Structure formats: structure tokens, C-alpha cells
Amino acid sequence: MLTTDRGQEISIIDKGIQINSPESTQVINFADIDTLTINEDNVLQISASGVVMQYQLVNTDNNQEFINQFGIAKLNATNKAKEEKARAEEEKNKGNGNINIHIDNSSKGPQQQAAAYVPGKKRVSKLTYVLLAFFLGGLGAHKFYSGKTLMGVLYLVFCWTSIPALIALVEGIIAITKKADADGCIYM
Known part of the structure; x- marks a missing residue:
């Protein structure tokens, strides 16, 4: 236990x-x-x-x-070891007339809480990723931004079909639903 x-x-x-x-x-x-x-x-x-x-x-x-x-x-x-060090420090400061305040923000x-690390995924700004997916997603800008260069090139090559733009729109919506960490980042 x-x-x-x-x-x-x-x-x-x-x-x-x-x-x-x-x-x-x-x-x-x-x-x-x-x-x-x-x-x-x-x-x-x-x-x-x-x-x-x-x-x-x-x-x-x-x-x-x-x-x-x-x-x-x-x-x-x-x-x-940390507890022993804190006790020793406390004993050292006892009785010297000083007021000691210990604040632990650990x-x-x-x-x-930060988003958990996800192997194989890159941490990116949620806002930037969503904006790139919506406005330049047909060109694969959000894929380049998230470090998926090969997918970005594929989006760029097939941008004339409008299929990458539709997929990027869906990916942007998915990114909106992901919970961001304290810094506003998600893993993509």
C-alpha cells in the first residue's frame, strides 16, 4: 500500500x-x-x-x-532525505527570534497539471494549430507546424482536390475538443 x-x-x-x-x-x-x-x-x-x-x-x-x-x-x-534536510534547517532556525515561513508550491x-507526454507526438500551441488547420489546412500548414512534414507535403500536393481542406477542417475541430495544458498546448 x-x-x-x-x-x-x-x-x-x-x-x-x-x-x-x-x-x-x-x-x-x-x-x-x-x-x-x-x-x-x-x-x-x-x-x-x-x-x-x-x-x-x-x-x-x-x-x-x-x-x-x-x-x-x-x-x-x-x-x-528532503524531510531530514527540512528538519535540520528547522532545528537550526529554532529559538533565534526570527519568524520562518515555509511555503511549498511543489x-x-x-x-x-501539464498534459501527459505522448510518445511520437509533438507538443504544439492549441490556438496556433487550430488557426492553421482552419485557414491554411488545405495546404498542410498545420501538419508542417506539428512536425509531420510528409503529411504536410501530401496535403500540399493534393490541395487542388479540396480533400485536404476538408480533412484539415475535421482535424481542426478535433483539436478544439482536446484539453490543453496550463500553457495552452496539446499533443498532435
Whole structure:
């Protein structure tokens, strides 16, 4: 079982991952999970059905390994080292008459989460991509912008048929429906 900085407990059950919090219990089925990783900062990132969830991990039962169908990841000791450093700093500053305020902005809320990295896709500005698709899509400008040069050339070669313009219109509409990250970017 994993514990987060918000007091949530994350465990593996037969059908997926269960997240228990004081308010509710959530189960994410294995079939819905696209990716699951624990990075070097002990952040568990679950991408399921296009939604990215991040949990700052602080503890495991007896430092056990987190094992599931996606592989093995172990909670490392970097958080313990950070906690020890913070405690030492706190002890050092105690009793000196100074007021010490520690603000930790490291955890991002859902509105600040960046779009999950998608292998093989390029991160582009949503607004720029949509405008290029609508106004210059028949010439493949949005494809060149998103790094798909071969497709851009094909759009350019067949622009006289108006088929690329229709496809670009649909691609522009699809891009509008994609959720952008905090910087207004999407993966195409």
C-alpha cells in the first residue's frame, strides 16, 4: 500500500488500483489505465482514459515494492532525505527570534497539471494549430507546424482536390475538443 501527502492510501486490488481518501474510494480498472509511472521525485502518475492523475507519495508499507501489470517501481529515499534536510534547517532556525515561513508550491492542482507526454507526438500551441488547420489546412500548414512534414507535403500536393481542406477542417475541430495544458498546448 502507498500513502500520499494528502493522506490517501493507494493499493492494488484484483480489478485495478484503489485510491482511498477520507471522503471517498475510487477504483481505476487496469483496462482503463494507459500508463502508470513513479518518477524520481516519488510522484505516482496514472494516465487513464485521457485523464492524468498525480499523487505525491510519502510512504509504503515496510518500503515494499509497488508491483502491478505495468512493471515494478520502488519508492526511493529522496523524500526521506528532503524531510531530514527540512528538519535540520528547522532545528537550526529554532529559538533565534526570527519568524520562518515555509511555503511549498511543489504540488500542482488539477488545473495546473501539464498534459501527459505522448510518445511520437509533438507538443504544439492549441490556438496556433487550430488557426492553421482552419485557414491554411488545405495546404498542410498545420501538419508542417506539428512536425509531420510528409503529411504536410501530401496535403500540399493534393490541395487542388479540396480533400485536404476538408480533412484539415475535421482535424481542426478535433483539436478544439482536446484539453490543453496550463500553457495552452496539446499533443498532435
